[in-house]
Amino acid sequence: xxxxxxxxxxxxxxxxxxxxxxxxxxxxxxxxxxxxxxxxxxxxxxxxxxxxxxxxxxxxxxxxxxxxxxxxxxxxxxxxxxxxxxxxxxxxxxxxxxxxxxxxxxxxxxxxxxxxxxxxxxxxxxxxxxxxxxxxxxxxxxxxxxxxxxxxxxxxxxxxxxxxxxxxxxxxxxxxxxxxxxxxxxxxxxxxx
Amino acid sequence: xxxxxxxxxxxxxxxxxxxxxxxxxxxxxxxxxxxxxxxxxxxxxxxxxxxxxxxxxxxxxxxxxxxxxxxxxxxxxxxxxxxxxxxxxxxxxxxxxxxxxxxxxxxxxxxxxxxxxxxxxxxxxxxxxxxxxxxxxxxxxxxxxxxxxxxxxxxxxxxxxxxxxxxxxxxxxxxxxxxxxxxxxxxxxxxxx
DNA sequence: CTATTCATTGAATGTGTGTTCAATCAATAT
DNA sequence: ATATTGATTGAACACACATTCAATGAATAG
Numbered sequence: 001x002x003x004x005x006x007x008x009x010x011x012x013x014x015x016x017x018x019x020x021x022x023x024x025x026x027x028x029x030x031x032x033x034x035x036x037x038x039x040x041x042x043x044x045x046x047x048x049x050x051x052x053x054x055x056x057x058x059x060x061x062x063x064x065x066x067x068x069x070x071x072x073x074x075x076x077x078x079x080x081x082x083x084x085x086x087x088x089x090x091x092x093x094x095x096x097x098x099x100x101x102x103x104x105x106x107x108x109x110x111x112x113x114x115x116x117x118x119x120x121x122x123x124x125x126x127x128x129x130x131x132x133x134x135x136x137x138x139x140x141x142x143x144x145x146x147x148x149x150x151x152x153x154x155x156x157x158x159x160x161x162x163x164x165x166x167x168x169x170x171x172x173x174x175x176x177x178x179x180x181x182x183x184x185x186x187x188x189x190x191x192x193x
Numbered sequence: 194x195x196x197x198x199x200x201x202x203x204x205x206x207x208x209x210x211x212x213x214x215x216x217x218x219x220x221x222x223x224x225x226x227x228x229x230x231x232x233x234x235x236x237x238x239x240x241x242x243x244x245x246x247x248x249x250x251x252x253x254x255x256x257x258x259x260x261x262x263x264x265x266x267x268x269x270x271x272x273x274x275x276x277x278x279x280x281x282x283x284x285x286x287x288x289x290x291x292x293x294x295x296x297x298x299x300x301x302x303x304x305x306x307x308x309x310x311x312x313x314x315x316x317x318x319x320x321x322x323x324x325x326x327x328x329x330x331x332x333x334x335x336x337x338x339x340x341x342x343x344x345x346x347x348x349x350x351x352x353x354x355x356x357x358x359x360x361x362x363x364x365x366x367x368x369x370x371x372x373x374x375x376x377x378x379x380x381x382x383x384x385x386x
Numbered sequence: 387c388t389a390t391t392c393a394t395t396g397a398a399t400g401t402g403t404g405t406t407c408a409a410t411c412a413a414t415a416t
Numbered sequence: 417a418t419a420t421t422g423a424t425t426g427a428a429c430a431c432a433c434a435t436t437c438a439a440t441g442a443a444t445a446g
Contacts, residue, residue, distance in 0.1 A: 004392080004443065011393095029223035030309030033434060043395050048435065113365045116223030154370040158377065161358030162351060169354055172306045177347040184351065186379050197413065197422075226404060236425050241405065 014040045015050055019057055020103050024110065024171060028058055028117050055118040062111060062121040065104040066128050073133060080141030084159065084188055088181035091163050095170045096178060106171045109164035131156045138188065148190045158187050207233045208243055212250055213296050217364060221251055221310050248311040255304060255314040258297040259321050266326060273334030277352065277381055281374035284356050288363045289371060299364045302357035324349045331381065341383045351380050
């Protein structure tokens with residue numbers, strides 16, 4: 001028998017889940033609060049007992065969302081190429097086994113290039129720039145001779161856009177076959193002579 | 194001295210340009226007709242003398258947009274790997290020299306995964322599936338031994354998501370360094386033993 | 387058992403936005 | 417020169433949607 005508090009906690013997550021799904025498919029502006037409420041199975045008014053506004057709900061999701069990329073960047077960076085292999089592997093793993101985390105990646109990927117999200121969310125997203133630290137790592141790998149020559153920022157962009165784009169596509173179409181993570185790393189890998 | 198008809202034609206394109214830019218940055222729902230009108234420098238009401246509705250305006254853009262991928266698929270396909278090299282080269286070339294076409298790619302890329310666009314536009318986008326023909330070409334390349342082993346659909350997804358994601362990012366941030374097209378093709382290229 | 391808290395609803399409110407329209411003025415045609 | 421067409425505006429309209437709120441009833445506390 002679930003206590004009142006447990007029920008509330010459970011519904012809190014149900015809302016976040018439903019909202020995440022809708023925000024990915026329709027975007028922030030096109031997602032109606034009533035859509036989310038309906039997906040969870042509650043009245044629209046009740047949703048405002050859990051989140052004070054649509055904006056706050058979205059921003060809460062983004063707060064969770066930045067943890068995904070952050071965790072990835074916390075992987076062992078001593079060997080740059082190994083880091084990218086592991087990063088790609090992890091993200092694609094989420095896509096198959098942890099749809100919530102996978103959807104978070106998709107959400108972050110969209111938020112990165114959208115001008116139509118709440119200001120608070122925009123600040124959060126822009127505050128965590130994944131490209132600069134990635135470019136630094138790529139530079140290191142280039143010196144070691146494991147990563148191909150070329151503008152590090154451009155290489156970082158290529159790597160992350162592939163990962164994010166694939167994650168986004170697979171979240172929306174889960175039946176699509178999942179690429180292998182080392183294919184993507186081949187964008188960075190130095191080719192043998 | 195421009196005639197009345199020329200003026201009208203010119204403004205028609207100005208509207209399409211401004212709308213394209215805003216739709217990419219903000220998405221369909223978050224882009225207000227008044228935003229577009231303001232960007233062009235006309236009253237909101239006047240815009241409806243050029244396009245009967247916001248929906249029609251968006252769908253017109255999508256109609257132009259599908260021509261981009263269509264043209265790419267019309268490139269010579271006799272040598273699969275050469276085709277992908279040329280396709281990647283062309284798309285990235287547009288990003289640098291023809292921002293209208295480049296933005297079209299970004300628009301199509303977004304539309305592909307959005308549930309929040311007009312039905313007419315959705316039909317158009319879904320009607321032209323780029324993945325199936327690409328997968329067929331990949332299969333051919335695999336038989337020839339120029340393309341790596343692996344699920345052809347998954348390889349097609351990887352290739353196009355990289356291209357589209359990069360195009361989208363560069364359209365929004367034109368100052369970002371542009372990757373080299375052959376990096377992306379390395380996702381498909383069979384590695385020497 | 388009674389009182390209180392609080393989840394829940396459905397209707398009401400207000401704002402924002404797509405669209406329409408009557409009126410104006412400039413360009414073109416006759 | 418006059419009439420007609422068409423570009424242009426600003427205000428008006430209607431509708432959709434985020435948010436509020438008073439009322440209800442069930443769970444919990446005392």
